Amino acid sequence: MKERINVNFKMVINNQGQKMEIQFYEEGTRYLHNQKTFIRCKEPIMNSPDYNQLTLICDNKEIVVVRSGFVKMRQKFIENEYTSGFFKNEYISSEITAYTNKYCYTDDNIYLNYDIILDNTIISNYQMNVSIQGVDKMNKVIKLQEDIKAHLKDIIREMGCEDYDVILEEPKDKANGDFSTNCAMQLAKTFRKSPKQIAQEIVDRFNHKEYNVEKVEVAGPGFINFFIETSFITKIINEIISLDEEYGKSDIGKNIKVNVEFVSANPTGDLHLGHARGAVIGDSLCRILEKAGYNVTREYYINDAGKQIHNLTLSTICRYEELLGKNVTMPEDGYYGHDIIDIAKELVALYGDKYLEESNERYQIFREFAKKYELNKIKRDLEDFNVHFDIWTSEQSLYDDNKVDEAINKLNKTGYVYVQDGATWFRSTAFGDDKDRVLRKSDNTLTYLTPDIAYHIDKLERGYDKLIDILGADHHGYVPRLKASIACLSGDIEKLEVLIIQMVRLIKDNQEYKMSKRSGKAITIRDLIEEVGVDATRYFFAMRSGDSQMDFDIDLATKKSNENPVFYAQYAHARICSIMKQAQEKKLNIAREDIYSHITGEKAINVLKELIDFPMVVAQSALKRAPHFIVNYINDLAQAFHSFYNAEKVINEEDIEKTEQMLAFVKATQITLRNALNLIGVSAPENM
């Protein structure tokens, strides 16, 4: 299994563009799509001429970067165009994408040396340290894999190749072993022998016993496949039962402080489908990050100071007057939802016809009332949707605390602010945006961007190492200007990471159902909770990558909700509960042993192999910001269990010893399944 690590670097170029400095640092970031410059890597062939040479083109000058030392990651620089205005006298923030083995993490540092060469002379030398810790503590089998790798490396060294780093993969098809390596194929050129011959030589030298390997085989064009002793695999059972709710944890996040902002819908109406998707992905991601050892804060930004709230107030006033018999016309940009009428009804009940005449007091009171009403509804809906926030930040409070003015002042000091046509502009093009942005309009009001900059500065000042914003695809054009402001003010563009969630199309009666503000007809999160159910809805949204737009067929979701795969997974859990209950009635114990000698069936071992993977799947899911990995895992685990359940009986009163071992195995499955479901906020019911 390979993991992509993005390694970022900064570059300083002087006026002549002759001398440069590169400063490397590592960070597990997502691909930055709005970066104009990016560098990609490939896995080069061993011993090829350009194996140790990386080429970077900068201001039309070709710079060769020669790497030496530890060969863990290999990369080839391919430079893309970038905005010259931004990079001269500024820094380039860019990334190298490096591929490493899934299980390569150890407590050792990985380091890379770089010589920076310009016009055939070495300008300088840089070393980069990458240290990722904690994964090898995940469980014993993962640790074993580490040991096997080290052993293989020793063997290859004995055979005459120093410094070759073995990659151990986990084959998709379990028939190809528990682990496999392609090293013989890669070493073919070095040794001038056929891959199969090399593979056989390695296999002959391999110490089976010490590494709990039952069988090693050479397969296909030269893969070496390793099969672990099943007795060793059963060690995981006791480990899981001991860890219980903790199983799946790792410290891959190194306790980094992460702030995740999601949903953040205007308090002007109900949350709809798109918000539900954002809520599920955001909340699930937070749970996953926490499990992977990040220090997570969930935050909701309330846009309660802008024009939308103004429109909400005007709509409320209209409905109020309408209820009291006045002939009214709703404002053009008004809200037409039924909830506005409900608000008006409450106002009528509260004040009668006291506010029939226009007044500033009426505006203020109605505004506050409507805002509070809508916000409370959102909070309630999210709570019922199993989504919780740690912090609710109000836009208005940023004004009240003077944070917005402070932000403008800070931007002003950087020199990237200018006045034109009576408006105040931010020179965001200097930081990669495609046009400059207005901060203060000529009518002296602020744009949406300005308080949002203040908000992000505020978050950074609260001490987060990383900010993750989850936005809908309809706002993606907004990202470059926000990133530009962070780059300008903090100098560290990497601190802000934006995940874009693609749109959800609603399908009703086999065709697209357009939701409009005017008609007030939209499928709300409340509708989903009531008609589809929290678990099914959450599972459905968590199932799919946020990158692709999806269809939500409301008829299918409500009518045939049994087809939702969530029931398949939940049913597996309920079945286990049923077994445990029976066992309890029969006064059977759960065996606690290091090795479970009676668990030998193929189906049970398949389940165990799934259980072993869990901590690594969580870590992957966190690093890739991809909650749907967890759902795929749940599906695989449930399937493995159902298959086992059908083939083998757990409770057999004629063989108590075996039964009690089986119960331990089933218990471990239950714990893992429950923990996995919990990561996406889906319940693990005891019965269905």
Next chain:
RNA sequence: GCGCCUGUAGCUCAAUGGAUAGAGCAUCAGAUUCCGGUUCUGAGGGUUGUGGGUUCGAGUCCUAUCAGGCGCGCCA
């Protein structure tokens, strides 16, 4: 026109540069009636939108092109 996302089985979607591209639903054929109705086993179904390139090896990386979605405001 420019930018971002997507294009994989009839449908909805997976897939870490690796071995025969996988699941669910739907279709067909069997099994189970139990620890629990929604379970299990198998079959058919594919030129991964199209062309070119990199690579020992491409659904995945690059490039061109086609199609769908979204965004390109002194709106929020």
